[in-house]
Structures are given as C-alpha cells and as structure tokens.
Amino acid sequence: ITLKFIIIIIFNFFLFSVLIEKILRTVPEVGKIFLLIKAESEEAASERLKNEVINAELFKCIQQTYGECYHDFMLNKLVPVIGNISESNLGLEGDLATVIANEVDVIINSAASITFHERYDIAIDINTRGPAHIMTFAKKCKKVKVFVHVSTAYVNGKRQGRIMEKPFCMGDTIARELNFSNSKTETKLDVGKEIELAVKSKKALENDEDALKKMKELGLERARKHGWQDTYIFTKAMGEMLIDTMKENIPIVIIRPGIIESTYKEPFPGWIEGNRMLDLIVSYYGKGQLNGFVGDPSGIIDL
Structure with a gap:
C-alpha cells in the first residue's frame, strides 16, 4: 500500500475524531496526518490533541490493538500544526509549509463558522475566503490527489x-x-463584491457601538436577498463557488452532511460526545424521560 500524507483542517474534533479513528484503525500504514489547528501555542495544540483524540473513548479499539505502544503509535502518526485558514498560506511558517506542500496527498477541510447569525465579516472570512486560501495552498502541493471540503x-x-x-x-x-419576486431584475451574485462589502462595512463600523448587531443584520440581509435563510449557509455556498472556480486540475469532493449524531456501528455503536443539535432529545428519550415530541408527522428529519 502506498503511504499517504494527509492534512486535516480542524474546526472541532467531534466530527473529525471519527475520521481520524477510521483511518488509523483501517489503514495503519498511513504516513502522517497533519492536523491544522487554530491555537495560541504549540503546547495548546498538543494539549487539544491529547485530550480530544489520544485520551478519547472513541479510540479504545486502537488502544486495545496497540496496548502499551498506543501513545507512541498515535504521536508518530498525528502531527498537530498551528494554522489559520483566514490567513494566506494557512498561517503556516515557511519551512513547515514547504514540508507539507511537498508531502501531502490528501487535504480535508472541516473548518467553519457554524453560527447561523454570525457577523458577516467573520462568516465571510472563514466560510468563504477560507476555502479559497486552502485552494491556493493546494495548488502548491506537488502530490495532492484530492481536496475534500465539508460543507452542509x-x-x-x-x-x-x-x-x-x-x-x-x-x-x-x-x-x-426559484424565481423569487423581483429576482429576475437583480444582478447575479458577485462573491468578490460580497467580500468587499463585508470588509468595507467592518471598517465603517469600527467606532459604532452597535457594530456587532449591524454586521449580523447585514449578513442576514444579504443571505435572504439571494435565497438563503441565514448567514452561515449563504457564506458556505459562496465558499463552494470559489472552490469550483479555482479548482483547475485538482480533484474536488464536496460533502454536504445534515445533522451529525452518534456512531452507528464503527468503531462501536452509540458513541457520542457533548450535547449538540438533537443530542439532548436522543439522551432524554433513551432514558425514558421524554415520551413524545411535538412535530409534523409528515416532516422529514435528516440525521
């Protein structure tokens, strides 16, 4: 098997811990997995890796396989890297960026601002410009086989x-x-102008005590004008557009998950971490503390 070098750009470890576990359990021959983490220091990044991955219950099958060598195995495979997709070159230092660009085969991006009503400038910076920065970096990677982008x-x-x-x-x-009213007379969505609008609005509101509220309202206004319900999904859609425009010869996979909950079978059934989305409802129902839930019987829930 050809050894692969993977860079995974992390938003939170809940989603990608499952992917990391799957790779290490089924393809232990993988070379290195670089985990790009936004952190204050190398120590902070290493601490997150230790607490949220190496010591996590999710990895107990791998721990049973390697026994006393488990920690050495994990530390040999997983490399925490401080970075930021909002910055050029992903915030990576020169030498490290060169090493990764020369070795990486697969790039997986899960970084996102998932607040529905986020400030427009912040959502644009992470969800729209972020993927563009990753695509720019991907073009420097000599061996890259695929760029996987997690959308929604x-x-x-x-x-x-x-x-x-x-x-x-x-x-x-x-x-x-969908032919909304007046939509035929409106110009097409211009992602570049939306980015420019967010930057200019942020600067114009620097000394405004209501800047937070106004920037959130701006995001919702722009999203709803173009047919999206909130700032989060609007800026994610624009991120997809930039990826499609910039991809050139790089193979692209865009994954659009719905609500993500517990594991079904692998590495074992029922693993879940924290209280997210419908977690509390699932938990209370399982404990017999919730007997019913008000809803539309014909509605479809995507889990």
Missing part, C-alpha cells in the same frame, strides 16, 4: 422536495432559481 446540506437554502446534488457555479442564487 443546508446550502440548498429554500429549495424543496427531492433535491439532486449539484455544485454551485459562480453567481448562482437560490432566489433566481
């Missing part, structure tokens, strides 16, 4: 019924697609 099912906005997966092309909007 909700970029489909106000589409209804059976929705076939298709990429967003630059300028696509849900409003024009």
